[in-house]
Amino acid sequence: LRTLKRVIYGTALVGATYTGWSMYRNRNPAEQKAFDPSKKTLVLLGTGWGSTTMLKNLDTDHYNVVVVSPRNYFLFTPLLPSCTVGTIENRSIMEPVRLLMRHKSREVKFYEAECTDIDAERKELTLVRRADSEGSKGDREPVKINYDYLVVGVGGTVNTFGTPGVEENACFLKEMGDARKIRRRLMDSIESAAFGDVSEAERDRLLHMVVVGGGPTGIEYAGELHDFLQDDLSQWYPELAKKIQITLIEALPNVLPAFDKKLIDYTQSTFKENQITILTRTMVKEVKEKSFIVQNPDGTRSDIPYGLLVWATGIKAQPVVDRIRAQFAQVQTNGRGLLVDEYLRVKGARDIWAVGDCALSGYAPLAQVASQQGKWLARRLNSLATQAARENKTDVDVFNLIEEKSRPFKYSSQGSLAYIGSEKAIADLPFFNRNITAGGVATFWFWKSAYVNELFSLRNSTLVVSDWVKRFFFGRDISRE
Ligand code: FAD
Ligand code: NAI
Known part of the structure; x- marks a missing residue:
């Protein structure tokens, strides 16, 4: 037991010295x-x-x-x-x-x-x-x-496929500026809906959050939005939060076409539990300032009001x-x-x-x-x-x-991971010559640890972990910048 203790203390000391030295070196380049x-x-x-x-x-x-x-x-x-x-x-x-x-x-x-x-x-x-x-x-x-x-x-x-009105009215999710814009627009819509004299129809419009594209970007965004609604908005805007609707629109028969069928089903059922509506075989044809036009599976067209529309249809x-x-x-x-x-x-x-x-x-x-x-x-x-x-x-x-x-470049896949909301993630991982799939809360912890590990620097990993801890204790910030 004494030897084990010594090994643990020794390892901790070496780890702390190495971290301290890396931090010093990082701030004092040669x-x-x-x-x-x-x-x-x-x-x-x-x-x-x-x-x-x-x-x-x-x-x-x-x-x-x-x-x-x-x-x-x-x-x-x-x-x-x-x-x-x-x-x-x-x-x-x-x-x-x-x-x-x-x-x-x-x-x-x-x-x-x-x-x-x-x-x-x-x-x-x-x-x-x-x-x-x-x-x-x-x-x-x-x-x-x-x-x-x-x-x-x-x-x-971002690829808009030339769809009219997308550039002018939708938000993208590709760069940091896009994330900032989405956060601002989301709070704009919610505060506008909370304003005294808004009609019911207008309030429903403002509280309709739409995601176009059922690839991993659209799915992860919808999952995060659901968490924000569930964990934070429901506390600070109790009446409005009940009326917020999230809709995800996908042109193909199912979301996440590149993932395993089991994971697609798991994602779709998790979204259903989380009351996120998925409209498949539905294609957005035009985005106007306050509404957008879709082509439904039967070929008819509908005009749907929205407050925030995030366009995530690939590159x-x-x-x-x-x-x-x-x-x-x-x-x-x-x-x-x-x-x-x-x-x-x-x-x-x-x-x-x-x-x-x-x-x-x-x-x-x-x-x-x-x-x-x-x-x-x-x-x-x-x-x-x-x-x-x-x-x-x-x-x-x-x-x-x-x-x-040289030998030619050959890609070695580390598998695919995606967050789907309510502390659940999906994973499609290569294992010898097969793929193993997993979904749920344990996968979410795997997702977290994998990303902390992959972050660019010790600085980034520390900041991300501290953001998660902050969120756990204080919730997300709802201020509108
Ligand atoms: P980028 O990372 O896009 O970088 C391009 C760079 O070129 C940028 O710095 C840009 O400013 C610069 N640039 C652009 N135009 C010019 C110009 N004319 N002159 C000079 N510089 C220019 N992939 C995964 O494997 N796993 C994931 O979990 C994952 N999640 C994602 C989540 C989101 C929201 C998004 C949008 C993508 C995600 N991806 C993921 C995909 C991944 O981000 C891209 O495949 C990856 O960024 C591609 O790297 P890149 O170096 O080719 O281009
Ligand atoms: P994507 O190309 O993977 O998916 C876009 C989806 O939008 C498609 O399913 C397409 O059918 C749909 N679509 C296109 N036009 C439409 C319309 N008018 N109406 C309705 N639906 C429409 O794009 P995404 O999600 O932006 O991903 C881009 C790349 O980044 C992909 O290679 C993806 O794998 C990668 N990525 C990976 C992640 C991960 O591994 N966790 C996370 C995010 C992105």
């Missing part, structure tokens, strides 16, 4: 080497899952690295739905990219800008500064920069991806993104790779895929450069060598 003109310049587009994981794993001793993104932070998207109702505070899942950059051995340049065009012949990119936080576009004269190697990790953008290619495709139009024939080979090289291009949602590599648009691709590419480039340095070669062509010296 001096960095300057750009080396003899090295190749590698430009990374984006600060999402693909590009940030690439930056994290890339050895900057071998390359001069430049990052371009309109977002100066990495966003942990799997917990974004939790930010729409305040289960988690926004900044807890954001990691400033400069923290990562300052810990690289060589300085990394960052442009807070959107890449709008590319000249592949001259290896030149056009960048436009993003608007400032007040919305002022300021000096937006385009800037040109050059690259030797380019990695495109710009993700996708399409970013405009800059279309610009890149246009340069290699003969081979880049798929409008959904950049066709890449098994080494993630953009087909038809030289010295350009693509990772994540913007790359058509045969895998689903998932964070796991993007981060594995970023890691794989960084490691390949590190190893090719190290080998070249060992052989005293200065001008190696890593774009061609990657095929000769």
Whole structure:
């Protein structure tokens, strides 16, 4: 028993020392080497899952690295739905990219800008500064920069399928700004419905919360909204809360088409218990300011009033991806993104790779895929450069060598997890050559621990856990900012 105690105390001491040292080191980065003109310049587009994981794993001793993104932070998207109702505070899942950059051995340049065009012949990119936080576009004269190697990790953008009125009237759930907007609009609708002279019809409209799209984003958002209603709104708006209706609309015969049938049934029955209405085989055709038009399963159309409408129907290619495709139009024939080979090289291009949602590599648009691709590419480039340095070669062509010296990229699925509300989650996990499925409260704890583990930094994990503890003791904040 005494030995066991010693082991426990010893482990705790080592753990605490290591954590303290990591925290100190994090806030006190070492001096960095300057750009080396003899090295190749590698430009990374984006600060999402693909590009940030690439930056994290890339050895900057071998390359001069430049990052371009309109977002100066990495966003942990799997917990974004939790930010729409305040289960988690926004900044807890954001990691400033400069923290990562300052810990690289060589300085990394960052442009807070959107890449709008590319000249592949001259290896030149056009960048436009993003608007400032007040919305002022300021000096937006385009800037040109050059690259030797380019990695495109710009993700996708929301797909409205050209449905009229969506851009103007719906909220999306893709970026942190979207979550902020949803939270504000939700409280707008509720406070407006609480106002004295509102008619019954108007109040019902304001309290009708609609989610379009039964993919994982729509399901997770509906689950979070239900929790907010159940745990918090019912306490602070007891009369109104009873009248809030949540409807989820899906064009296909069932929600979560990519999940196992058992999990689909489990989700649908949990939603039924939670009084979330699911309308399947129903397609939203137009979104107006206060109502939207659907095509019902029998082909008829209805006009349904709403207070808040969240549009979560998947993604399409970013405009800059279309610009890149246009340069290699003969081979880049798929409008959904950049066709890449098994080494993630953009087909038809030289010295350009693509990772994540913007790359058509045969895998689903998932964070796991993007981060594995970023890691794989960084490691390949590190190893090719190290080998070249060992052989005293200065001008190696890593774009061609990657095929000769590496095995193709292969995605290894870690399974799918989704939160469905009322402290239940679903999981579809690979197990040897089979998949095991699970749903319920235990899966919810697994979901929580998996995400705490996957968060970008110790700082993020600490903030997320403390948000969960805060919510447990004090509930979610209902103030309208
Ligand atoms: P992103 O992470 O989208 O990053 C793209 C980056 O490019 C951003 O920094 C953006 O600002 C930048 N950018 C855009 N345009 C330009 C430009 N013109 N120039 C320069 N930079 C540009 N996947 C999972 O596997 N598990 C989950 O649980 C999960 N949950 C999700 C929940 C939500 C709400 C959402 C929206 C998605 C979720 N996903 C999940 C999907 C996952 O987020 C994406 O697959 C992943 O973000 C793709 O990574 P990426 O690097 O390709 O793109
Ligand atoms: P999605 O593409 O997975 O689902 C969108 C759904 O919207 C589809 O089922 C589609 O039939 C439906 N739809 C399209 N147009 C419609 C209309 N007009 N009316 C009604 N329904 C309509 O999109 P989602 O959920 O945004 O996910 C995007 C990607 O991110 C996917 O690859 C997904 O797997 C991933 N993701 C994964 C998560 C997880 O693993 N927990 C969580 C969130 C996203």
